[in-house]
Amino acid sequence: MKPFRVLFIALAFAGLAVPIQAKDMVVKEPPESLSKYYPPQSKQPKWIQQMHKMSTHFGGVFVNLKEKDFENVDKHANKLVEEYKKTSEMVPEWEDYFDVKAAEEFAAAAKTHDIAKAGKASGGLGRTCGKCHAENEVSVWAKFHWPSFHKIKVTDPISEKEIEFDEYMGSISSSFKGVTVNFSEGQYGRAAKALKIFKSRFMELKSTCSKCHAMQDVKRFYVGSDADTAFAGMSRELNADKPNPGKFWKNIGLLGKTGCKHCHLVHRTNSFIQEMWEKPE
Template sequence: MKVKALLVALSMGGVLFAGDKLILKKPPESLKKYYPPASKKFEFLSNMYTMSTAFYGINLNINDGNWEGARDWAVKLRDTYVKTSKMVPEWKDYFKPKLAENLVKAVESKNVDRVIEASKKLGQTCAKCHADNQIAVKLVYHFPSFDNVKIEDPVEFMEYETGKYMEKLSNSLKALKVYLIQGNAEGAQEAGMNFVERARQLRSMCSKCHTNKLSEEVIVGKEFEGHLTKLEELLSSDKPNRDEIFKTLGPIGATCNKCHNVHLIPALVQEAFRK
């Protein structure tokens, strides 16, 4: 019975979100040095895995009846916790080293109830910090920035940063739609061709971050090119077929969304924190 309860209590060490509100706080400056480009070792995250493994190590060993083993993991957990508490001064107050020490003592007492209690208390300090910071840290530090990605505009022969380029791209798409709806064939043709050229150029961005051509292919590969070629053909006819054109815009828009679903959220969060 007690062993089962211990399992439940120790799961507190993981991620825990609560409430009906999610606030993203800008990660503190001093966290930077544990992430690329400053460091490729992910020292902070690595300590997180160590602590989480140690938590489980205590659990597993107590279930096995190996209190000595459990003590070793408790000590490792405490030491890593104390070390981590000094890594990001802005986050000092999230850590309660005394609670990590209490867990070691609880394991030494070989009293399961005390271990559960001490684990729960320590686990709450993990959960509090995760609720406040984990999502923002993931969005900021696990994605390289689109800021440094420049795209050559094939229409204006200018280099633009991603945000500006997206605006040009989406404005030529909107112009195409407006002219089609107004029945202005010439305007639609020009805007449409600009859009096709700009959409084709999107592929040039991918290799700034991806080394695997497969990632490119999944979103802006042959299928996407097929739709763009079709759009180009439809636009080239003397009397562009409005309904057919709108039909090809469907899968093209779905491609934009696919890429946004993966890349836009982190880019927006990063941008918000820069201001």
């Protein structure tokens, strides 16, 4: 059966890969013991740094085999085993993912300086990495590398009260419905009033986005020129003697596709995952 998605753990220059199918992917909350290797418990993200160390030494073996720098092949092979053993002891709940013997066998093959033997021996080691990544990588990134919206506070420009981000998004949604429902009913005066509230709340997201997106260009990606154009177009139609429904709904679509949808595509999946983990049992 052809997999819907295949992840490949690239085995450097050996020309091999370990396929991980969609059915192998799991999203579950990482063990609490992993937290001590990430902020705020740790100043540095030690776990991902450990991953980079192993990846560098694994890649270093093949880089140097290809360049026939056998002294550095041996150094990287030895360091890989050292870091692999260290990593295997960091999270007790994950110790079964590791196969130190497979790492040692790979290192021994690498030190024969035969790239074909090293490539063949890398398969066993690659499978241990692939299984752990399939079952944990998405969850680790969602929990430790993705900022949580659920910790953000927003000052509502309408009520002037500080509220939770989720509640604020609900307020934006309600304001939006006030615009679209009233326009659909031909209540253009009410729609115009609702639009002012909706625009005020929507554009406030520029400062909210600044909590993570410090660069102006990034902030304006979601709440930028397209949003300005859409709001101006909607306002123009609502103030016209005879609003043009086609133009009005076109601007609604512009705002939805370039603002709401773009942001949701990037952020919402991780937010859903985090929300489930942060809810009290």
